[in-house]
Structures are given as structure tokens and as C-alpha cells.
Amino acid sequence: MEQWIEQLRKERDLPDEILIRLIARQGTDDVLFQAADAVRREHYGTDVFLRGLIEFTNICRNDCYYCGIRKSNRNTERYRLTEDEILACCDNGYAMGFRTFVLQGGEDPHNTDAVLCSIVDRIKTRFPDCAVTLSVGERSRSSYQALFDAGTDRYLLRHETATDAHYRKLHPTELHLENRKRCLYDLKEIGFQVGAGFMVGSPGQTERELVADLRFLQQLQPDMIGIGPFIPHHETPFAAERPGTLELTLRMLAILRLMFPYVLLPATTALGTISPIGRELGLKAGANVMMPNLTPNHARKQYDLYDNKICMDEEAGKCKLCQENRVRAVGYCVVCDRGDVRR
Numbered sequence: 065m066e067q068w069i070e071q072l073r074k075e076r077d078l079p080d081e082i083l084i085r086l087i088a089r090q091g092t093d094d095v096l097f098q099a100a101d102a103v104r105r106e107h108y109g110t111d112v113f114l115r116g117l118i119e120f121t122n123i124c125r126n127d128c129y130y131c132g133i134r135k136s137n138r139n140t141e142r143y144r145l146t147e148d149e150i151l152a153c154c155d156n157g158y159a160m161g162f163r164t165f166v167l168q169g170g171e172d173p174h175n176t177d178a179v180l181c182s183i184v185d186r187i188k189t190r191f192p193d194c195a196v197t198l199s200v201g202e203r204s205r206s207s208y209q210a211l212f213d214a215g216t217d218r219y220l221l222r223h224e225t226a227t228d229a230h231y232r233k234l235h236p237t238e239l240h241l242e243n244r245k246r247c248l249y250d251l252k253e254i255g256f257q258v259g260a261g262f263m264v265g266s267p268g269q270t271e272r273e274l275v276a277d278l279r280f281l282q283q284l285q286p287d288m289i290g291i292g293p294f295i296p297h298h299e300t301p302f303a304a305e306r307p308g309t310l311e312l313t314l315r316m317l318a319i320l321r322l323m324f325p326y327v328l329l330p331a332t333t334a335l336g337t338i339s340p341i342g343r344e345l346g347l348k349a350g351a352n353v354m355m356p357n358l359t360p361n362h363a364r365k366q367y368d369l370y371d372n373k374i375c376m377d378e379e380a381g382k383c384k385l386c387q388e389n390r391v392r393a394v395g396y397c398v399v400c401d402r403g404d405v406r407r
């Protein structure tokens with residue numbers, strides 16, 4: 065396998081059948097992780113960027129089969145932070161050194177363009193040296209344009225899986241992969257720094273789907289790629305499904321780093337949830353972003369996308385310190401910076 069890893073590093077690509085073998089390989093992955101870490105160091109040194117995550121609404125009109133805040137889950141208390149509460153999170157985050165704020169939420173019908181533009185405008189006016197990232201799902205092109213014009217720098221929208229057949233297994237009939245891809249291309253054309261991504265080990269996923277994810281990302285050429293293991297949530301149709309594994313997620317992170325050397329690649333909360341050292345191992349396999357949670361504690365508990373999510377009781381300052389320590393412990397360095405992509 066070593067020569068294939070070397071080829072992947074040099075050419076940023078491999079034939080489908082070889083990728084499938086690399087993805088499926090069990091056992092030690094040290095060569096793969098070391099190659100990914102070397103590439104990450106060429107582009108980003110030991111820098112790790114922090115994003116302050118604000119989960120500002122768990123109200124969602126969608127009903128994705130995997131997601132704990134799907135609208136059919138009647139056993140979760142719904143919340144929506146006010147504009148002032150969001151600004152207070154940013155004040156707190158700015159004082160702690162964050163220079164990117166990620167506003168993530170369900171597809172809450174309350175979030176009209178006017179509502180979101182007002183929030184973004186207030187954050188950008190108060191913190192002109194910060195980047196604002198939105199992650200609020202599928203919208204029209206004109207809506208994305210309005211959000212961009214209001215000053216939004218980046219947009220995260222995971223494609224979740226890149227094949228139609230598999231997309232159908234994860235989503236109700238109202239949702240379409242085609243529309244999701246349309247959104248991502250619109251966002252890129254408008255000028256956002258764009259993030260796509262997928263869950264690892266979601267029900268029905270095989271190595272073929274993962275290769276399709278890589279091929280889609282090659283076409284899109286996003287600035288950010290968010291991946292994490294699928295983790296079942298007890299109030300969803302996937303309650304009894306098996307979670308994605310640590311090993312496969314790490315392998316996918318490393319392959320992504322080799323195929324997209326410049327990309328911003330987070331070691332996600334889901335990765336930290338399936339293993340106590342998941343995020344540290346993620347950093348060593350090529351990840352270069354961490355996202356401490358700035359959401360107020362009362363709301364945080366209700367943003368339960370999957371079971372046993374970590375950091376539910378830690379307040380923001382503690383979560384940041386904890387993550388900084390974890391980054392340092394594996395030999396990297398947190399930088400206080402917007403952390404834009406280095407293409």
C-alpha cells in the first residue's frame with residue numbers, strides 16, 4: 065500500500081479501485097497518517113485554527129433520518145437564541161481570542177434573509193476583524209446572495225453523501241441531492257469560502273459511496289471539508305443503527321488531507337464523541353481546525369444531533385481551554401487568527 069500512499073500524496077488522486085482498497089484496509093494506518101501530517105505541515109505548519117461555534121436554533125423544518133433535531137422528534141425542547149444573545153456569545157468569544165464565529169442552526173422558518181442579514185451585519189460591524197460563517201441549510205440563490213452582501217464570509221453545507229441512491233436512504237422524499245449540490249455551486253459562484261462534507265459510516269454507506277464523496281469534492285473544490293462519524297440518536301429512525309468507526313473516520317481525514325492539501329479540515333465534536341482522544345488523533349491524521357462551543361449552556365443541551373455529544377456541560381471558556389490543551393498535547397499550536405484558507 066505504501067507506494068499508493070506516495071502516489072496519492074504526489075498526484076492527489078488514485079483510481080477508484082485503489083481508493084476503495086485504501087479506505088477498506090484494516091489495521092495500522094501509520095504510513096497514511098504520517099503522509100497526511102507531512103502535507104498538512106507543508107501548507108499550515110503546526111497551526112490549528114479555532115472557530116467559535118454558536119448553535120443558535122434547534123428548530124428545523126426538515127426530517128433527516130439521522131438527525132436528533134429533525135422535526136418529528138417531539139421529545140426535544142426547541143429554542144432559538146435572540147439577536148442579543150448571539151451578540152453576547154460573540155462578545156464572550158472575542159474576549160477569549162476567537163476570530164471566526166460559526167452560526168449553525170436547523171432550517172428554522174423564522175430565519176428570513178432579513179433576520180440573518182441583521183445578525184451578520186451586527187457581528188461584522190462590531191468585530192470587523194472576524195470572519196462570520198453561516199450553516200443554516202438549503203436556501204435560494206438570491207437568499208445566499210443577500211447573506212453574502214450582508215458580509216457573511218463562509219458557508220458550511222455538508223452534502224452528507226454524494227450518490228442519489230444513498231441520499232434517498234438518509235433523507236425523506238422532499239429532500240434532493242441535486243438541490244443540495246446546486247446550493248453548494250451557487251455558494252461558490254457567489255464568492256463564499258465554502259465547506260461541504262459527509263458523515264462516515266452512515267447506514268447503507270459502503271466504500272463506493274465514500275469514493276463518490278471524494279469525486280464530488282474534487283469537482284466542487286471546497287475550501288473546507290467537515291466530516292465526522294455517524295452516531296445514532298435514540299429518537300430517530302436510525303436509533304438502532306451502528307455508529308461509524310474511529311478508524312474509518314481517521315483514514316478518511318488522512319485521505320482528504322492528501323487529496324486536498326490546502327483544505328480547512330476540522331477535528332469534529334462527533335469524532336471526540338466516539339473516542340476520548342478522537343480529535344487529537346484527527347489532528348495527527350491531517351485535521352487543522354477545532355470548533356469549541358460558545359452556545360450558552362441552557363441551549364447547548366438541546367442541540368442534540370446525536371446521543372452522548374460531548375461538551376454539553378462545559379461553559380465556553382472551559383471548552384476552549386480544554387481544546388487548546390488537547391491541541392498542544394499532540395504537538396500543534398492554536399493561533400488567534402481568522403484562519404482563512406491558504407490555497
Ligand code: 5AD
Nearest residue numbers: 130131222293294295296334369370
Ligand atoms: N451523527 C453524526 N453527525 C450528524 N449530523 C447530524 N446528525 C448526525 C448524527 N446522528 C451532522 C450532519 C450535519 C451536521 C450539522 O451534523 O452531517 O450536516
Ligand code: FES
Nearest residue numbers: 375378383386387
Ligand atoms: Fe469542550 Fe473539552 S472540548 S470541554
